[in-house]
Amino acid sequence: LPDQVLSAQDVEQALLAWGRLLRAHAAMTRTFNAELQAAHGLTVSDIEVLKVLVAEPDGIRRVDLAARVRLTPSGITRLLEGLQRAELVCKAQCPGDARVSYAVITDAGRETLREAEAGFFAALARLFGERYAPAELERLVELLARLPGGGEGLDELCHTEGAAGDSGEAPSGRMPSRITPR
Amino acid sequence: LPDQVLSAQDVEQALLAWGRLLRAHAAMTRTFNAELQAAHGLTVSDIEVLKVLVAEPDGIRRVDLAARVRLTPSGITRLLEGLQRAELVCKAQCPGDARVSYAVITDAGRETLREAEAGFFAALARLFGERYAPAELERLVELLARLPGGGEGLDELCHTEGAAGDSGEAPSGRMPSRITPR
DNA sequence: TAAGATTGACCGCTCAATCTTA
DNA sequence: TAAGATTGAGCGGTCAATCTTA
Numbered sequence: 001l002p003d004q005v006l007s008a009q010d011v012e013q014a015l016l017a018w019g020r021l022l023r024a025h026a027a028m029t030r031t032f033n034a035e036l037q038a039a040h041g042l043t044v045s046d047i048e049v050l051k052v053l054v055a056e057p058d059g060i061r062r063v064d065l066a067a068r069v070r071l072t073p074s075g076i077t078r079l080l081e082g083l084q085r086a087e088l089v090c091k092a093q094c095p096g097d098a099r100v101s102y103a104v105i106t107d108a109g110r111e112t113l114r115e116a117e118a119g120f121f122a123a124l125a126r127l128f129g130e131r132y133a134p135a136e137l138e139r140l141v142e143l144l145a146r147l148p149g150g151g152e153g154l155d156e157l158c159h160t161e162g163a164a165g166d167s168g169e170a171p172s173g174r175m176p177s178r179i180t181p182r
Numbered sequence: 183l184p185d186q187v188l189s190a191q192d193v194e195q196a197l198l199a200w201g202r203l204l205r206a207h208a209a210m211t212r213t214f215n216a217e218l219q220a221a222h223g224l225t226v227s228d229i230e231v232l233k234v235l236v237a238e239p240d241g242i243r244r245v246d247l248a249a250r251v252r253l254t255p256s257g258i259t260r261l262l263e264g265l266q267r268a269e270l271v272c273k274a275q276c277p278g279d280a281r282v283s284y285a286v287i288t289d290a291g292r293e294t295l296r297e298a299e300a301g302f303f304a305a306l307a308r309l310f311g312e313r314y315a316p317a318e319l320e321r322l323v324e325l326l327a328r329l330p331g332g333g334e335g336l337d338e339l340c341h342t343e344g345a346a347g348d349s350g351e352a353p354s355g356r357m358p359s360r361i362t363p364r
Numbered sequence: 365t366a367a368g369a370t371t372g373a374c375c376g377c378t379c380a381a382t383c384t385t386a
Numbered sequence: 387t388a389a390g391a392t393t394g395a396g397c398g399g400t401c402a403a404t405c406t407t408a
Contacts, residue, residue, distance in 0.1 A: 006307045013319045014310035015303060018210075020326035022230065025207040026252035027331030028200075030400085045376080048204065063390060070208035075377050077392055082376095099385050099390045121197060125188045128196035131328040137195045143322045144202035146313040149209030212378085227398075245368060257399050259370055264397095281368045281407050 028127075032120065040116040041086070045069065045079055047120060050088065050105060050113040059092050059102030070149055076103075088112055210309075214302065222298040223268070227251065227261055229302060232270065232287060232295040241274050241284030252331055270294055
């Protein structure tokens with residue numbers, strides 16, 4: 001019994017959850033990015049990265065950092081470019097392996113993060129606090145943790161076309177009908 | 183609920199929820215975008231837009247469409263450019279007001295959406311179905327609905343500058359002007 | 365004056381290709 | 387060969403400015 005039957009209600013609920021996740025993310029990231037940018041010249045992703053870096057005082061390999069915040073290696077390079085230009089982060093080499101380089105937060109980075117966190121974390125706590133009782137928030141955290149992206153690595157990103165009987169896709173030979181070069 | 187004192191635990195839990203939301207969004211959109219792009223030349227946002235358009239057979243004002251999917255007006259223009267080039271969507275003018283133009287899904291758009299939905303919705307239902315019992319999923323939907331982005335308009339996006347921003351939304355019953363306001 | 369739509373400049377991020385070192 | 391990091395090209399999206407019409 002490889003695949004299960006998907007009832008219309010299953011699809012309906014999944015679709016609802018997905019839509020709400022998308023819209024919540026869009027609304028919240030836009031708001032917070034605007035606030036953070038205006039107040040400290042940072043983005044939401046910058047904060048996420050700096051948060052990882054303060055917890056790793058000896059630095060962290062860029063590829064591992066990428067996995068933690070769900071960016072690609074090139075995405076991390078680009079993001080760190082900005083933080084390095086702002087002197088919030090610096091590079092360090094690995095003595096034993098010249099291929100790897102570490103990202104290390106600077107004192108200025110720690111200070112800037114501390115300042116930015118004050119307002120940002122308060123806004124976040126207020127936003128959630130206004131909407132959820134403590135037990136509800138705990139429940140939300142637990143439920144969200146089951147979604148992809150919850151682990152440490154990014155293995156789960158490599159997602160194979162699973163279940164048999166997947167409609168819309170002939171298994172052999174059929175080239176994906178690419179609609180337009182966008 | 184006026185303002186309350188923010189305990190360290192409040193902040194902690196809010197931060198956890200925020201982080202999980204960010205990572206779940208990053209992981210899932212990347213996966214689904216890759217699948218949709220390969221199979222049908224579409225993106226997650228394209229699907230969201232087409233879904234709105236099939237439910238509005240007479241078309242919808244671009245500004246209202248933007249609010250629905252949480253994009254800015256220019257974002258909608260850009261996204262529709264692609265869909266129009268692929269002939270999945272076409273433009274229509276409002277007879278009573280030459281400023282507004284409507285986005286209308288084409289037959290090809292309906293067909294492509296139908297094809298793409300088959301696999302995409304199944305993948306979505308499978309993803310959620312593997313992780314949640316029906317009651318849990320229902321709970322997740324309800325909890326997510328309380329976050330910003332849950333309403334119909336984008337009033338909550340317009341966010342005034344200043345330290346203590348009010349993130350309270352007023353979903354309110356502002357009727358989106360349907361066709362021919364006259 | 366204001367509302368709707370678009371454009372130009374730019375940012376964040378991805379993929380594919382490349383370079384370097386193991 | 388493979389792993390880590392970067393680069394070039396390009397997409398998806400934002401903001402600010404502009405154009406047109408009410």
